[in-house]
Amino acid sequence: MDEYKATINILNNVYSGKNLNEELFEYKSNANIAKIRFLVYGVIRNYFLIKFYIKNITNYISKQNEILVQIGIFELNESNKPEYAIVNNLVSISNINNKKFINWVLREYQRNLELLRKLAEKDYSIKYNIPNWMIDILKKQYKKEYMNFLEGFNFHPAFGLRVNIKNKSLEDYLSILDNNDIKYKLIKNKIYLKQPLNVEDIPNFNIGYVSIQDIAAQYLVDILNRNNVIPKKVIDACAAPGGKTCQILENYNCDLIALDISNTRLEKVNQNLKRLNLKAEVLVGNAANKDWWNTKKVDLIVADVPCSASGTIKRNPDIKINRNYNDVLKFVETQRRIIINMWDCLEHNGFLLYITCSIFREENQDNLLWFRDNIKGFSIIDELQIYPTEYNDSLYYALVKKIDL
Numbered sequence: 001m002d003e004y005k006a007t008i009n010i011l012n013n014v015y016s017g018k019n020l021n022e023e024l025f026e027y028k029s030n031a032n033i034a035k036i037r038f039l040v041y042g043v044i045r046n047y048f049l050i051k052f053y054i055k056n057i058t059n060y061i062s063k064q065n066e067i068l069v070q071i072g073i074f075e076l077n078e079s080n081k082p083e084y085a086i087v088n089n090l091v092s093i094s095n096i097n098n099k100k101f102i103n104w105v106l107r108e109y110q111r112n113l114e115l116l117r118k119l120a121e122k123d124y125s126i127k128y129n130i131p132n133w134m135i136d137i138l139k140k141q142y143k144k145e146y147m148n149f150l151e152g153f154n155f156h157p158a159f160g161l162r163v164n165i166k167n168k169s170l171e172d173y174l175s176i177l178d179n180n181d182i183k184y185k186l187i188k189n190k191i192y193l194k195q196p197l198n199v200e201d202i203p204n205f206n207i208g209y210v211s212i213q214d215i216a217a218q219y220l221v222d223i224l225n226r227n228n229v230i231p232k233k234v235i236d237a238c239a240a241p242g243g244k245t246c247q248i249l250e251n252y253n254c255d256l257i258a259l260d261i262s263n264t265r266l267e268k269v270n271q272n273l274k275r276l277n278l279k280a281e282v283l284v285g286n287a288a289n290k291d292w293w294n295t296k297k298v299d300l301i302v303a304d305v306p307c308s309a310s311g312t313i314k315r316n317p318d319i320k321i322n323r324n325y326n327d328v329l330k331f332v333e334t335q336r337r338i339i340i341n342m343w344d345c346l347e348h349n350g351f352l353l354y355i356t357c358s359i360f361r362e363e364n365q366d367n368l369l370w371f372r373d374n375i376k377g378f379s380i381i382d383e384l385q386i387y388p389t390e391y392n393d394s395l396y397y398a399l400v401k402k403i404d405l
Contacts, residue, residue: 003032020318152388160215161191208276216392231300237287240265242272288337299350307356311394364396
């Protein structure tokens with residue numbers, strides 16, 4: 001029953017506002033980590049639906065009992081274990097005064113499941129497990145296309161691979177996957193694995209042939225290439241954990257500064273550079289000020305700015321529970337400080353690639369218009385909004401040029 005106690009503890013902490021990935025990291029050495037991850041992610045991904053089911057069974061339930069029931073409902077839906085065993089397990093770990101109540105709620109759920117499912121279909125927030133405030137904004141900002149987000153966020157997180165073309169061609173690496181009987185799909189020259197793999201099972205990962213990276217994040221090079229941007233001097237302004245830093249170095253012969261505010265997170269950048277046999281100047285510094293800057297200007301700045309991360313809900317489902325609209329507005333302020341500051345580091349006729357993993361126009365298109373109106377020489381060249389699908393997360397790219405006025 002250790003896995004249930006760990007799951008309860010993690011859910012308690014996440015519901016109190018703590019980060020899901022950080023909470024799970026505390027249990028990385030637990031022998032039952034796979035089961036713990038299955039239960040935690042399952043409950044949080046289905047949070048609004050499960051809450052709806054419980055509300056339609058009882059209005060009187062303590063926080064602790066509700067978490068037990070949430071786990072039970074998810075497991076009854078998704079586990080291969082016998083239903084009686086699931087109910088018995090949850091009842092056995094409940095407080096002695098609550099055992100009958102837990103048993104009753106779970107049995108009521110089983111008895112009324114068909115009706116509950118029909119009722120759930122009427123509300124998109126429940127059906128798609130997205131908070132109403134997000135749905136309202138998406139409807140307003142994307143009109144009919146908002147359904148792309150609701151549907152896209154209900155796929156399981158995708159597993160993408162990026163080939164290090166300085167070490168191995170895409171064609172050669174695909175042959176390696178074929179020889180290892182690893183099933184994949186090629187999407188615009190980007191690899192989507194049909195089944196996730198442990199790092200140690202990815203062929204030649206440790207010798208730098210390939211990296212794990214969501215397909216949406218691999219469009220960085222596409223947007224530069226289609227606009228004939230060939231950088232020679234680059235700053236990756238929010239570099240950790242290094243996916244975009246390494247992607248640039250794999251595709252262009254350039255000098256690159258990998259800048260990040262977190263020294264701890266920069267350790268991951270250094271690890272990736274070493275594994276891929278790439279070189280960059282790695283600096284600890286805040287992209288919102290210039291304490292780190294050597295005054296030498298560059299011809300490309302990549303600014304994958306801090307954001308609401310709302311485009312990664314599949315991967316980080318706690319976002320839909322713990323984020324709110326005020327958080328979005330706070331991120332907008334941070335994004336503006338960073339771009340205003342970094343603009344001075346860019347040569348005339350140089351390019352800035354603005355990136356977020358947000359779905360909200362406030363952080364994306366609206367921010368670009370604000371930059372254009374408030375930053376001298378800010379010229380929007382290209383934009384790319386990537387919707388979430390079964391193959392990728394949702395990202396936004398905007399390429400801008402520093403022009404003379």
